[in-house]
Amino acid sequence: MLKMNTPAPELSIFAWINTQAPLTLAELKGRVVVIHAFQMLCPGCVSHGLPQASAIHAAFPPSELAVIGIHTVFEHHAVMNANALRAFVHEYKIAFPIGIDTPDAVNGIPITMQSYGMRGTPSLIVLDRLGMVRLHHFGRLDDLRLGALIGQLLVESAVPKEQKIEAIQELRSGENCNTESCQIT
Amino acid sequence: MLKMNTPAPELSIFAWINTQAPLTLAELKGRVVVIHAFQMLCPGCVSHGLPQASAIHAAFPPSELAVIGIHTVFEHHAVMNANALRAFVHEYKIAFPIGIDTPDAVNGIPITMQSYGMRGTPSLIVLDRLGMVRLHHFGRLDDLRLGALIGQLLVESAVPKEQKIEAIQELRSGENCNTESCQIT
Amino acid sequence: MLKMNTPAPELSIFAWINTQAPLTLAELKGRVVVIHAFQMLCPGCVSHGLPQASAIHAAFPPSELAVIGIHTVFEHHAVMNANALRAFVHEYKIAFPIGIDTPDAVNGIPITMQSYGMRGTPSLIVLDRLGMVRLHHFGRLDDLRLGALIGQLLVESAVPKEQKIEAIQELRSGENCNTESCQIT
Amino acid sequence: MLKMNTPAPELSIFAWINTQAPLTLAELKGRVVVIHAFQMLCPGCVSHGLPQASAIHAAFPPSELAVIGIHTVFEHHAVMNANALRAFVHEYKIAFPIGIDTPDAVNGIPITMQSYGMRGTPSLIVLDRLGMVRLHHFGRLDDLRLGALIGQLLVESAVPKEQKIEAIQELRSGENCNTESCQIT
Numbered sequence: 001m002l003k004m005n006t007p008a009p010e011l012s013i014f015a016w017i018n019t020q021a022p023l024t025l026a027e028l029k030g031r032v033v034v035i036h037a038f039q040m041l042c043p044g045c046v047s048h049g050l051p052q053a054s055a056i057h058a059a060f061p062p063s064e065l066a067v068i069g070i071h072t073v074f075e076h077h078a079v080m081n082a083n084a085l086r087a088f089v090h091e092y093k094i095a096f097p098i099g100i101d102t103p104d105a106v107n108g109i110p111i112t113m114q115s116y117g118m119r120g121t122p123s124l125i126v127l128d129r130l131g132m133v134r135l136h137h138f139g140r141l142d143d144l145r146l147g148a149l150i151g152q153l154l155v156e157s158a159v160p161k162e163q164k165i166e167a168i169q170e171l172r173s174g175e176n177c178n179t180e181s182c183q184i185t
Numbered sequence: 186m187l188k189m190n191t192p193a194p195e196l197s198i199f200a201w202i203n204t205q206a207p208l209t210l211a212e213l214k215g216r217v218v219v220i221h222a223f224q225m226l227c228p229g230c231v232s233h234g235l236p237q238a239s240a241i242h243a244a245f246p247p248s249e250l251a252v253i254g255i256h257t258v259f260e261h262h263a264v265m266n267a268n269a270l271r272a273f274v275h276e277y278k279i280a281f282p283i284g285i286d287t288p289d290a291v292n293g294i295p296i297t298m299q300s301y302g303m304r305g306t307p308s309l310i311v312l313d314r315l316g317m318v319r320l321h322h323f324g325r326l327d328d329l330r331l332g333a334l335i336g337q338l339l340v341e342s343a344v345p346k347e348q349k350i351e352a353i354q355e356l357r358s359g360e361n362c363n364t365e366s367c368q369i370t
Numbered sequence: 371m372l373k374m375n376t377p378a379p380e381l382s383i384f385a386w387i388n389t390q391a392p393l394t395l396a397e398l399k400g401r402v403v404v405i406h407a408f409q410m411l412c413p414g415c416v417s418h419g420l421p422q423a424s425a426i427h428a429a430f431p432p433s434e435l436a437v438i439g440i441h442t443v444f445e446h447h448a449v450m451n452a453n454a455l456r457a458f459v460h461e462y463k464i465a466f467p468i469g470i471d472t473p474d475a476v477n478g479i480p481i482t483m484q485s486y487g488m489r490g491t492p493s494l495i496v497l498d499r500l501g502m503v504r505l506h507h508f509g510r511l512d513d514l515r516l517g518a519l520i521g522q523l524l525v526e527s528a529v530p531k532e533q534k535i536e537a538i539q540e541l542r543s544g545e546n547c548n549t550e551s552c553q554i555t
Numbered sequence: 556m557l558k559m560n561t562p563a564p565e566l567s568i569f570a571w572i573n574t575q576a577p578l579t580l581a582e583l584k585g586r587v588v589v590i591h592a593f594q595m596l597c598p599g600c601v602s603h604g605l606p607q608a609s610a611i612h613a614a615f616p617p618s619e620l621a622v623i624g625i626h627t628v629f630e631h632h633a634v635m636n637a638n639a640l641r642a643f644v645h646e647y648k649i650a651f652p653i654g655i656d657t658p659d660a661v662n663g664i665p666i667t668m669q670s671y672g673m674r675g676t677p678s679l680i681v682l683d684r685l686g687m688v689r690l691h692h693f694g695r696l697d698d699l700r701l702g703a704l705i706g707q708l709l710v711e712s713a714v715p716k717e718q719k720i721e722a723i724q725e726l727r728s729g730e731n732c733n734t735e736s737c738q739i740t
Contacts, residue, residue: 143697143698148706330517332516337521451634457630
């Protein structure tokens, strides 16, 4: 897994939904970035992770915070394709930009998922305004703790690096595709 | 829509999941039958209808009551195919038998959906032990009212036809693909 | 505890709320009766039992089914008095009749609670149209199973006694005042 | 109502529960303080406000953040007395300190409620580490927004006053004692 407080690697995205131009983390510097990695057939993503990401997208001004979904397909590749995802995004009325993680034909785990060392879906990655990884969480995270981290990062712009308070720790781990998450096995 | 208290037309099923042999309504006579018609990308089906069907499947003895899911795809046909449905059923751990409604190449609405006059998904059809339609509901129906109908039908076997109490009326209607349902337009 | 399928003892009520004249089970014969025994400071009663009783009261016609709440105070007697209950019923907008179980100065458990052998709150007692006890449940009972029993009893009027199907069994037990229930100790 | 970013007036507390010594805001300087004003018979307080306060109490270290409940009784005074509150706190297993707002015999609205200009219950007051009022909210506030404010305030200690970002605005208002809140009329 990525180390905390290190620069987030650039996303590797095959195609985008809900955005006219491709997004890069480089361009988003200056904003807090909340990345929600999901699969459209992951029950915990559908029931909790995506609604939470939509709530964040609605609660905070886009000039201060960007929400990005990444479709990180590591199982059932044939049926969770781009067209299926577009239908899913349409039916679930998801409004924030979603990138399709670039497939890796060799091992089945897509490129961004690999470079971030994600353990499965849902995964939540939060970057500060400097593009540093401040949260890397697998499974469900409650709104109160996630909100506290976001609030902390929103006011951090003027705070010098050495005063940075440690981000919220990884709080719990999941098992393979229960109601909350799907884990790489 | 089908008339209440008339015989339910036989299902037209392209392929079955979660059952070794194909099911027919003819064979299920003698049992109460709860049919949940859904689409895997219909949000109201995923959040409410399918969990309710699973709860019914768990609560009542299979010798007395059969739960059947029918995948009635009337939109996004290409991505809600049989393989996608199999992955969905696996990830959501659905245990009751599911039939794929036979596609109709001409108008896009599958055969069983047509013969029952369903308005969209989720739709709930309940048959009594004699195979008569006793509920035909589009959208969400609460557990209390649905449970009451099931309880009524479970004890009805010995009751002569002419004493049958009217089934619970159609309670509400839906609009096109909101959080609760997807309607044919 | 009362035996199933035996006549329910008459209620012993100190005072009534939400009804102009006192109610008796004798007068309610011919209707299904759902009795919800609660305490206003029992968390499981407030979060689950009373909303369920209100939903039953709203779902079924009063000519066929009567909902009665009974305030069975077995702890904190001084603060769960009649005036406190009236304020509670007002603030929670409870619409069905509520009887205050007659206190027993000797052992602290009120009279109706004793005669029914209730184990704590919430307790759910369901009587058929003949006034027989068909459910005696301590703790939480889901809407689906409770609805099924109600549906069964609603159509039972014309069914001779000997064909009566056994009521739903006692499904689970509780512990002393957790989030779901408060038990007599 | 109190102006934002002004010093919070000292609490006027008649008696304390869940704390050995009386608390003062003066002593709590240096910590973020979350004050939840409630009434034990206010449905929105019981279903949402108090569980949220308990979640905050569990999520953040007491050395950094203090949660205080204040019982601000402005109706049904006779039945929401100190003994009733103690039974309520016991049954609902509330763990954080609760102060009983000092009654005002003249107008029925207790002293702290008056001095803070609260509009009803639940009310949420949040103070920064300097003791300044940073949120004054009547009714329900979601965990995400409240968490964001808490996160902001937790890192604010080293930030000079003039850089303080405006607290989250008053987000919605309530009506008199619906499921969410009870308003002074």
